[in-house]
Amino acid sequence: MSKRLLPLVPADLVVDQVLPTPDHLTVMCRSRIAAPLCPGCGHPSSRRHSSYPRRLADLPWQGRRVQVEVQVRRLRCGRPGCAQCIFAERLPAAAGPYAQRTARLGSLQHHIGLGSVKNLGQVACLSGSDRPG
Numbered sequence: 001m002s003k004r005l006l007p008l009v010p011a012d013l014v015v016d017q018v019l020p021t022p023d024h025l026t027v028m029c030r031s032r033i034a035a036p037l038c039p040g041c042g043h044p045s046s047r048r049h050s051s052y053p054r055r056l057a058d059l060p061w062q063g064r065r066v067q068v069e070v071q072v073r074r075l076r077c078g079r080p081g082c083a084q085c086i087f088a089e090r091l092p093a094a095a096g097p098y099a100q101r102t103a104r105l106g107s108l109q110h111h112i113g114l115g116s117v118k119n120l121g122q123v124a125c126l127s128g129s130d131r132p133g
């Protein structure tokens with residue numbers, strides 16, 4: 001049985017703390033992956049260099065904005081000859097590289113955008129603006 005506190009937290013994250021305020025919620029997390037893979041050579045590494053907070057917008061919860069703050073590790077690649085000396089760990093289930101929102105929020109926004117375009121297409125068909133000359 002899963003011991004995860006919040007079942008909607010991406011699988012590669014562990015929640016350390018939830019900080020609620022009246023208008024938003026901050027979920028403090030860290031990666032569940034012990035030895036992330038170097039993006040340059042695929043070699044696992046747990047040699048910590050430093051860390052930084054990465055803030056991701058997430059799906060709202062009960063009318064509150066949600067921000068996931070992940071403490072991302074920078075790691076050293078120990079494989080000789082690898083061009084990637086230092087790399088930041090990836091969060092494949094949570095968000096893509098350089099993303100500023102979680103994958104599930106991005107997916108929802110993508111589908112809303114596609115639905116909007118589909119509706120625009122229907123409006124254009126009804127108005128006859130797509131008929132040839």
Ligand SMILES: [Zn+2]
Pocket residue numbers: 038039040041042043077078079082083084
């Ligand atoms: Zn490497």
